[in-house]
Amino acid sequence: MTFTIAIDGPAAAGKGTVGRLLAARFGFAHLDTGLLYRATGRRTLDGIDAVEAARTLERADLEAPDLRTPEVGQAASRVAAIPEVRQALIDFQRAFASRSGGAVLDGRDIGTVICPEAEVKLYVTATDDVRAARRLTELTGVGHDITYQEVLQDLRLRDARDSARSAAPLKPAEDAILLDTSLLTIEQAVAAAIAEVERVQRG
Numbered sequence: 001m002t003f004t005i006a007i008d009g010p011a012a013a014g015k016g017t018v019g020r021l022l023a024a025r026f027g028f029a030h031l032d033t034g035l036l037y038r039a040t041g042r043r044t045l046d047g048i049d050a051v052e053a054a055r056t057l058e059r060a061d062l063e064a065p066d067l068r069t070p071e072v073g074q075a076a077s078r079v080a081a082i083p084e085v086r087q088a089l090i091d092f093q094r095a096f097a098s099r100s101g102g103a104v105l106d107g108r109d110i111g112t113v114i115c116p117e118a119e120v121k122l123y124v125t126a127t128d129d130v131r132a133a134r135r136l137t138e139l140t141g142v143g144h145d146i147t148y149q150e151v152l153q154d155l156r157l158r159d160a161r162d163s164a165r166s167a168a169p170l171k172p173a174e175d176a177i178l179l180d181t182s183l184l185t186i187e188q189a190v191a192a193a194i195a196e197v198e199r200v201q202r203g
């Protein structure tokens with residue numbers, strides 16, 4: 001059985017958390033596609049050409065310890081605007097999506113470009129303030145010295161770049177269900193997502 005859940009949305013909206021918990025609930029595999037771009041961006045900070053970095057990405061690159069930093073996030077957003085970088089990462093993502101047993105992928109272009117035929121498409125959003133506050137808690141929780149204003153600026157810069165690029169820009173698929181998590185707890189957001197998957201499964 002293949003069944004694909006595509007989750008897109010701006011930075012720090014809760015896509016990863018919703019994706020991980022949905023995957024656990026349904027016994028599906030989960031791929032955070034942002035990690036592919038972060039690992040590619042991370043390698044460019046070591047001086048490797050972006051397209052070369054994407055084409056030669058290895059599993060160990062996805063396990064680098066500092067992929068979640070704002071600096072690597074910005075590098076990821078920059079390399080993600082390069083069509084050849086995106087092209088180099090398509091096959092891996094599509095193969096993951098079509099594995100048997102079901103898959104959840106979260107990113108920016110899953111419902112629009114990577115898996116336009118996904119059975120379920122969610123577009124997860126939250127206000128800038130809520131996203132910045134959540135990301136600040138995450139980052140300071142693992143010891144980063146960063147202010148709310150810096151986090152807010154970082155998210156806005158990435159969202160603007162990710163939305164304005166011509167290659168697979170961040171936008172909801174026409175048939176995506178919008179899930180605004182601004183006023184929701186994690187449990188409520190996941191419950192809403194589960195309800196949508198079950199609605200589709202019932203046919």
Ligand code: DC
Pocket residue numbers: 011012033034035037038073076077080081106107108109110158159162
């Ligand atoms: O989801 P994230 O914040 O870890 O993603 C980091 C950057 O990678 C994001 O700013 C844009 C890019 N990205 C993308 O262009 N397409 C995806 N499917 C996932 C991430």
